[in-house]
Amino acid sequence: MATRLQPARHNQLVLDCPLPLDSGAAVASPAIAYEAYGRLNDARDNAILICHALTMDQYVASTHPVTGKPGWWAKVVRPGGVIDTDRYHVICANVIGSCMGSSGPASDDPGSGQPYAMRFPVVTIGDMVRAQAMLLDRLGIARLHAVVGGSMGGMQALAWAAHYPDRVDRALIIASAARHSAQNIAFHEVGRQAIMADPNWRGGDYYASGEPPTKGLAVARMAAHITYLSEAGLTEKFGRQLQDREAKTFGFDADFQVESYLRHQGISFVDRFDANSYLYITRAMDYFDLGDPHGGRLADAFRQSPVRFGLVSFDSDWLYPTAESRRIVQALHAAGAQASFVELSSPFGHDAFLLDSPELWRLISGFIEAGR
Amino acid sequence: MTASEPARLRPDLALIAAQVPPGARVLDVGCGDGTLMAALRDGRNADVRGLEIDPANVAAAMERGLAVVQGDANRDLADYPAGGFDYAILSQTLQTTERPDRIVDELLRIAPRAFVSFPNFAHWRVRLALMWGGRMPVTRLLPVAWYETPNIHHVTVSDFRDLLRSRGIAVERAWFLSGDRPASDAAASWRAEHAIFLISRK
Numbered sequence: 001m002a003t004r005l006q007p008a009r010h011n012q013l014v015l016d017c018p019l020p021l022d023s024g025a026a027v028a029s030p031a032i033a034y035e036a037y038g039r040l041n042d043a044r045d046n047a048i049l050i051c052h053a054l055t056m057d058q059y060v061a062s063t064h065p066v067t068g069k070p071g072w073w074a075k076v077v078r079p080g081g082v083i084d085t086d087r088y089h090v091i092c093a094n095v096i097g098s099c100m101g102s103s104g105p106a107s108d109d110p111g112s113g114q115p116y117a118m119r120f121p122v123v124t125i126g127d128m129v130r131a132q133a134m135l136l137d138r139l140g141i142a143r144l145h146a147v148v149g150g151s152m153g154g155m156q157a158l159a160w161a162a163h164y165p166d167r168v169d170r171a172l173i174i175a176s177a178a179r180h181s182a183q184n185i186a187f188h189e190v191g192r193q194a195i196m197a198d199p200n201w202r203g204g205d206y207y208a209s210g211e212p213p214t215k216g217l218a219v220a221r222m223a224a225h226i227t228y229l230s231e232a233g234l235t236e237k238f239g240r241q242l243q244d245r246e247a248k249t250f251g252f253d254a255d256f257q258v259e260s261y262l263r264h265q266g267i268s269f270v271d272r273f274d275a276n277s278y279l280y281i282t283r284a285m286d287y288f289d290l291g292d293p294h295g296g297r298l299a300d301a302f303r304q305s306p307v308r309f310g311l312v313s314f315d316s317d318w319l320y321p322t323a324e325s326r327r328i329v330q331a332l333h334a335a336g337a338q339a340s341f342v343e344l345s346s347p348f349g350h351d352a353f354l355l356d357s358p359e360l361w362r363l364i365s366g367f368i369e370a371g372r
Numbered sequence: 373m374t375a376s377e378p379a380r381l382r383p384d385l386a387l388i389a390a391q392v393p394p395g396a397r398v399l400d401v402g403c404g405d406g407t408l409m410a411a412l413r414d415g416r417n418a419d420v421r422g423l424e425i426d427p428a429n430v431a432a433a434m435e436r437g438l439a440v441v442q443g444d445a446n447r448d449l450a451d452y453p454a455g456g457f458d459y460a461i462l463s464q465t466l467q468t469t470e471r472p473d474r475i476v477d478e479l480l481r482i483a484p485r486a487f488v489s490f491p492n493f494a495h496w497r498v499r500l501a502l503m504w505g506g507r508m509p510v511t512r513l514l515p516v517a518w519y520e521t522p523n524i525h526h527v528t529v530s531d532f533r534d535l536l537r538s539r540g541i542a543v544e545r546a547w548f549l550s551g552d553r554p555a556s557d558a559a560a561s562w563r564a565e566h567a568i569f570l571i572s573r574k
Contacts, residue, residue, distance in 0.1 A: 310434065329441055330451040338421065341441045342430040363434050370437020 008065035010058075010094070010101025011035060013138060019096065019103075019131050022287075025121035028110055032135045033101025034058050034093035037077060038085035040141065047141045048083060048368070049132065050092040051149030051156035053354075054281055055221075055273060057100040060092040061085070066272045072354060082361040083368060088145065093135055095128040095156075097281050099274035102131070106207065106274045117276055118204035125152070125288045129159045133167070143167050146368050150174035150353035151320065152281070155288050158328070161307040162290055170308035172367055174360070175317050175353040177324035178298055178331070179289035184319065187227050188282040191220030195275045204276050217275040218266030225265045230316040230349030234258060291331070298331035305337040310367040312353075312360060313343045319350040340367070381411055383552040384463060384489045384568050391487070391545075391570065392416050396458040399423065399482060401445050401475075402465035406433030413438070421457075423448060446470045449478040457483040463568075466490045467523040473535060480541065480573050489568040492548075494528035496562045513565050529560050529567050536571060544570040 012033040018026040035058045040047060050060050050073070061077035063070060076082045077090055094102035097120070105120040136144070147168050149157040154176025161171040177184075195201055198216030206212045226234075238258040242248065245255065254260040291298035302309075309332055313325040322343045332339035344359055346352035353360065381389060385408045392398060396418050400409050403422030406429075412418040422440035424430050433440040441448075445462075446469055460479040467490050469475045479486035491513040492498075501509030508518040516522070529548070536543060548555040548564035555563045
């Protein structure tokens with residue numbers, strides 16, 4: 001496949017059975033790329049599944065093959081760390097629909113030998129989780145000590161608990177929600193329209209052209225990145241400071257530091273992410289509403305659940321605000337499930353879950369170690 | 373598991389912990405850092421959940437592996453289903469709530485039985501402070517000055533009994549503590565620094 005994405009080798013497993021999807025379609029023989037750390041013990045009861053967010057991937061604790069940067073949660077998942085790989089077998093799988101080795105729109109359609117592009121079926125959070133469950137089946141892991149995720153990863157952790165309550169001992173959901181709000185969907189639609197408005201997008205069939213819709217994808221990333229931060233965080237970091245200049249230029253260069261920062265975020269993103277995957281994964285998040293199959297009664301998704309739930313929100317996160325976590329807690333109470341919840345204080349908005357936060361780390365460790 | 377655990381508890385908490393039957397489902401409202409919860413879990417094998425307003429306390433309890441939700445008893449008790457627990461516990465919190473009468477109703481909606489403990493505002497030290505000093509009392513159990521105390525609804529043993537009577541709520545048992553030691557029921561109104569009631573719907 002000819003994208004601007006540098007080809008990289010991923011540790012992947014190709015399932016010999018189709019992956020049935022919520023839409024009714026199926027992926028014939030799906031590839032699922034994953035990274036694993038630490039040893040699975042003989043009792044096979046020390047496995048922790050980490051679910052990644054929209055633009056993250058399976059490289060949670062290992063060097064990213066494209067960017068060369070450390071794993072996105074390398075400070076958390078390490079020997080002797082918050083999630084201790086000396087004691088736990090940690091797995092992180094690239095979600096279905098993504099572009100880091102798992103089947104997605106950039107993968108070749110076995111029928112035509114060409115990339116699927118927009119012919120790849122629309123996937124859901126539930127489909128991502130089903131693919132992970134099939135992967136764990138193949139790896140001989142019947143039950144997880146914990147499933148942990150932030151943002152879209154938190155949605156997967158919730159879906160795991162809802163769909164496979166007997167396979168999960170505890171679920172930790174950080175800065176997430178049980179459904180996508182109108183505002184969430186609205187921001188995603190801006191990103192998708194930016195990609196589709198890029199003439200290089202070509203209805204999704206840009207792989208052979210060698211010219212992917214990088215401008216559209218960069219704009220999508222810039223808009224989304226604002227939603228991951230907070231006004232206070234932006235003000236503290238950039239204020240109205242100018243970028244490498246003494247005075248305003250009375251033009252449309254990136255005069256302000258914040259403009260320069262966002263442009264950099266956009267440009268660097270396109271080197272590691274496929275535009276069509278961005279369309280598919282944002283769609284999966286928009287479709288997410290765990291209460292929907294139960295007539296809107298979220299509690300019914302967790303009736304008598306044996307899973308221990310931990311929820312964490314951040315007070316400056318306006319993308320997945322505390323109210324969304326509280327809504328989940330209320331549903332868990334109504335369902336009689338065991339839930340913990342805390343709102344942590346941080347100036348960094350939604351991104352806080354990825355930053356150095358000893359407060360969060362202590363919670364994660366306490367939640368994972370409890371009763372063990 | 374650790375029988376010595378309740379001994380390290382505050383006396384009112386130790387008393388409550390000793391009364392909860394093994395394996396009970398318990399909601400601790402205003403659970404602080406989860407000290408009583410941990411004692412109930414470890415000593416009574418109770419299925420115990422907590423509600424706590426202070427995030428630092430919630431975090432401390434979560435780090436102990438306890439199921440605690442950050443929230444405000446004045447609002448968030450409504451989120452708990454009716455009859456979801458065997459016991460609700462409200463210790464040293466009633467006098468800080470916006471509407472203690474509604475809180476008591478909520479406790480007995482959530483569980484058939486509730487432990488409610490509070491500092492008795494009719495204790496003789498309090499009476500002395502008002503009678504002779506003419507000032508709002510600052511005592512061991514009421515250590516904060518009037519202008520910054522969280523105790524916005526001071527209550528006496530007699531007041532609480534009146535409230536229960538008017539609401540048709542039964543007192544199953546009551547304990548009174550004076551200087552951390554039991555005080556007799558007869559003189560509770562002025563001798564008890566601290567009252568603990570086990571209440572239920574009639």
